Amino acid sequence: MRIERDIAVPTRDGTPVVVDVFRPDEDGPVPVIASISPYGKGVHWPERYPQYEHVPHHEHMVWETPDPVWWTDRGYAVLRADTRGTGASPGRLDLYGRQDAEDFHDVIEWAGTQPWSTGKVASSGISWLAMMGWRAAALRPPHLAAVIAWEGSTDFYREAAYQGGLYTHGFIDFWWARQIEPQRTGAEGDDWREVLPAHPLLDDYHRARTTDLENITVPLLSGANWGGVQLHLRGNVEGWRRAASEHKWLVAFTGTHIDPYYEDWALELQERFLDRFLKGEADRMDGVAPVRLAIRHGRETTWRDTTDLPLPGTDWRELYLGAGTLGFDPPAAGTVPYPSTFDTDPVTEPLELTGPVALRLWLTARQDDLDVFARVHHLDADGVPIPAVGPQGQDVPMAMGWLRASHRATDPERSEPYRPWHPHDRAVPLVAGEPTLLEVEIWPTSITLAPGERLRLEFAVSDSELGTMAHDHPDLRRPAEGAVVHVGGEHASHLLVPVIG
Incomplete structure (x- = not known):
C-alpha cells in the first residue's frame, strides 16, 4: 500500500483542505473512497476510543473511516480529509455549514481528477462521515459516483440538535469536548455548546445546515441501526426515502454504532455496491433487495428482504x-x-x-x-x-x-x-x-x-x-x-x- 500524507487540496476560496491518500501498490488508476471529518485523519483509533470487536487492529485505523488496508487490497484508493479548522487543515471552523459541504465537494473533485484516479469517487464512513456524504451529494459534484451513508443523520435540527424541539445537551457537550475541541486549530468558528442553546427554533442557523435530500441523485446505500434511537436512525430512513436516486438501497441492522460497518456481511455489501457503481461491474448488485431489514425478536434477529419502508401491506x-x-x-x-x-x-x-x-x-x-x-x-x-x-x-x-x-x-x-x-x-x-x-x-x-x-x-x-x-x-x-x-x-x-x- 502506498501512502501520501498531508497533501494540500485547494478549495474554491483558496484555503487548503489537507488529506491523506492510501493507494494500492499496483500501478494504474483506481476508484477512490473519500471521507472528511473534524476527528483527525491521522489520529490512531486507540488514541481516541477502545477498538471494537470487529474493527481491524492495525496502525492505519482511524475512527469511523474505511479500512485502507482492506480496500486497497481490493483495488480502491482511500482518501481521508481533515475538516477546515481542524487537524492539519487551516481556516475557520464551519461545522456542517455550507462551507464545510463545499470543501468536501472540492476534495471529491480533486480526487476525481488525479492521474491515479479513474474519475469515480464514492463517499463512505460512519456517523459524521456519512452526514458529510449526504451534504456533498446534495451539491452534485460531477465525480461523485456513489454514497455509502452508514448511520448518518440528514436533518440537523430534528435529529442532532433539537429532537422534537428538545436540545440534545448531553450529546453535544460530550461530543464537542471529546471529538472537536482536541482537533481545533484555533478559536475561529462557532462552539456549538454556546451557539446551539441560543437557537431553539429552526431558524437560519439550522437552515444553513439542512441537506436538500431531493437533490441527491447518485446511487445510494443507506445503513440504519435500529439501536440508533437518538441521532442517526431517522436520518438514514428519511434520507433513503427522499433521495431522488434511481438506484438506492436501505439496510437496517442491530449492534453497536461501530461494529456493523466492519462486519463481513456489511463489507461484502459495500464492496458489491462500489464495484457496481465505481468499477462498472453491472451485475454486482443483482439479487440485493432495495430494503433489507433485521427483524428483531428480542435481541435476536432474522433478515427480511422487501421493497419499501413502511413495509408494503402494513x-x-x-x-x-x-x-x-x-x-x-x-x-x-x-x-x-x-x-x-x-x-x-x-x-x-x-x-x-x-x-x-x-x-x-x-x-x-x-x-x-x-x-x-x-x-x-x-x-x-x-x-x-x-x-x-x-x-x-x-x-x-x-x-x-x-x-x-x-x-x-x-x-x-x-x-x-x-x-x-x-x-x-x-x-x-x-x-x-x-x-x-x-x-x-x-x-x-x-x-x-x-x-x-x-x-x-x-x-x-x-x-x-x-x-x-x-x-x-x-x-x-x-x-x-x-x-x-x-x-x-x-x-x-x-x-x-x-x-x-
Missing part, C-alpha cells in the same frame, strides 16, 4: 391508552397522571411491529409549556424489559420520541399519519387547563412480541439517566409535572403502530 392500527393499559379497543373516558406507563395484555400469538410509530397524545397542563419523553419497550413474559443494543452496546429502549408542547404545530403537506412533521419555527404556548393534542413522532423500530410478551409505552419527565443521550440543559428543560393524559372518549390518546401480518 396494517396501521391504533393502540389506545387507558388507565395503565394499552389495547386495540378504546377505553372509557378518563385521565391519568403524567408520567405514566401503559402495557398491553400478554399477546396470545406473535405480533410484529416494524416501521415508524406515531403518538397522538391528548394532554392538559398547568403550565404554558412542557417536554414529552415517550419510550416504547418490549417486555418479556415476566414483565421485564428486553432492551435494544445502543450505540456503545448499552441498553436502550426499543423506540423513543420527544416533543416540546409549544412546538406541536404540524405541516399537513409534509406530515404522514405515521410520521408527523413539525416545522419547529415558532413556539405556541399551551393554554393552562385546556385539553391539547400533541402529535409525537416516534422513530422507526422493529419489535416482535412472542406469546406471553407485552408492549409498554412509558412517559417520563426527563431522561437525565441516559447520560450522553440526555436532553437536560438546566436552562432549557420544561418538566411536565402536574400534567394529565386524556384517555378514551373524544380525547382518545393512542399509538399508531405498524402491524405486520
